[in-house]
Amino acid sequence: MLSEKLKEALNNQMNNEFAAAHEYMAMAAYCESRSYEGFANFYIQQAKEERFHGMKLYDYLNDRGVRAVFKEIPAPTTDYNSILDTFKAGLAQEKEVTKSFYNISDVATDEKEYATLSFIRWFLDEQVEEEATFERHIDYIERIKDDNNALFIYERELAKRSFDEENE
8 A cells, every 4th residue: 555655746746747748738839839840749749748657657546546636737838938948948847757756766665665666667767768858959959059951950850750659
């Protein structure tokens, strides 16, 4: 049986994942409003991925006999100064998610809740990938931001990205 502390941490993280999806959709809207459909697609796929993560946590809570508690999702940031700013905000968000999963891992370790530790490991591995992805995009965009042709080509590449639940 999960402790109240662990139930709360898992529920909070489930809500964080859905809030992250909301943030990514706001970033997509920002990109769309500036005719950056490729960057918008990147964020739409990110939002799908975050919703998938939220549902994974929801399912785990249910599997453990814990009622999922949904909280109000705060309004996302809706204005950015540049495409680069959206990626920097995305990286900051992913770093916060990583901290939250570390916290859950610490609580589960302290409580010898090995099933939760096993479950959370997937998310920890995923966060390494997420942070690295954003760091790579930031690095590349910083290098090409003044070259409209390179930015256009890069955006076209991001337009091809799709999220596949089966391969998660």
